[in-house]
Amino acid sequence: MKLQIVPARTGLQWVQLGLRTFKSQPLALAALFFLGMASMSLITALPLIGPVIALALLPCVSLTMMVAASEAAHGRKPSPALLLVAFRSGSQHLHSMLMLGGLYAAGFLLIIGASSIIDGGTFASVYLGQTPMSRELAEDPDFQSAMWLSMFLYLPLSLAFWHAPALIHWHNISPVKSLFFSFVACMRNIGAYIVFGLCWMGVFLACGMLLAMVTGILAALIGSVAGGIMVATALMLAAMFFTSIVFTFRDCFSPPDEVTDQAGPSEPPAPEF
Template sequence: MGLPLLTVAPARGLRWIAQGWALWRRRPLSLTGLLAAFLLLAMLLVGLVPLAGTALALALVPSLSLGYMVAARSLQAGGPVHAGQLFAGLRHPRPAQRRAQWQLAGAYALLSLGVMLLSDTLDGGRLQAAMAASADEGAALPDTDALNDDGVAGALLLRLGLTALLAVPFWHAPALVHWGGQGALQALFSSTVAVWRARQAFTIYLLTWGALVALVTPLLVLLLHALGGASLPNLLMLPLALVISAVFYATLWPSYVDCFGEPGAAGATSATPTAPDSDPPPADGA
């Protein structure tokens, strides 16, 4: 199938964040709840079957990305946002699309496990041990003392770098399967090409996210310390992380539209039928 790749201006990277924020503000509890539901499912999988559960949780990450795009498109059109949208791709009415989504899920899980294994091999498992210790203390990342260890810091940077590279082919791939009707390999290739063509916009997008997280989070922590002492920041860091992550996932939809056009619109990726409760007709405009 022919696939138009649209030209994306560098400034659109900033616009994606603004659009994601605007979408989140329209339905903050629902969009944050999608991520909370996914994390709860992932925790249940890991808790019930530790080894296989980790692989299953990782395999569902592409579904999380697509679920947010489906939810954002629905919200833009005045439709509902619900947890069932997280599985829109895996229950696509066309068997070929469902099969391609499962292939993406399996590939993402295997590659993510490979990144973890490589990191653990290079640092002797010190990063994994530091992250486990931090998790026991309620922190998302190893503390400063752990990061002062060159091996742990290097393994963390390696894991973050490889994960970022892995995100490139999977950025648009689930949506290209879902709405564009592409196979798994074709979708991974198309996503890589699209991200490369829009690399200036994505660079601005990622740098802006990094600046926001680096500047806003410490300021909020200091403010919470001033208002409630030492315990309040720890209590609110998880909700804050959920909100930031929900806004991030809401930006995936405008980035897809800018790269490939609105599904079903003239000159955009070919629309394919989807479950009626997961993907309402598109709204006008991106």
């Protein structure tokens, strides 16, 4: 495995490839993402440990979407069985993914705990859905400070876990090393990731404005339908975003020594992973 440095413009290519790949298999990719999110939502209903387990499953859902996207990129239809790809690749692989999930949940809870020091847990309660958001809360200085602190602390956590599931799956890297290599890869290619993020922000904003106009018209005619369309569109955009992640991994790391057929390059023709 070798880290590869890419130009900043590659970030735009990642977005384009993600959208193109999603377009090739929209139902299969959207269904896998929805099933993953639904599973996490159901698990959060468990008392006490439910939200923690759901957090620990996020790297597994991310890996599912990466493997599914690489399948779609090579013209193959992703199957529902990929939802369990993190759990059916051998005991060592399973152990590594479980450890990675535990580390992610611990890191996220530490961030939430740090924000609670500032506002007494108000932001954490709102974020976890236990307290409804209100204008008074949004304008509260302590709440805003807790929110910005959480965002600041979550950024390095996100970079560390960005490539980690894929490094474990395709390169058999240990969880701790995968976090280190993922963070270094993101920092060394920070220009491409900034472009990647800005492009996705543009996609979200453009779709949001278009959706606002459509739902505004529908709300006047059929109010109950407008809300459902907004939720479905938001989930679809999130599925598109997760579809594009695999291409960031493909361009930042050289192919593993043993070539398999579960991945694809960003720009064909290139060797399959």
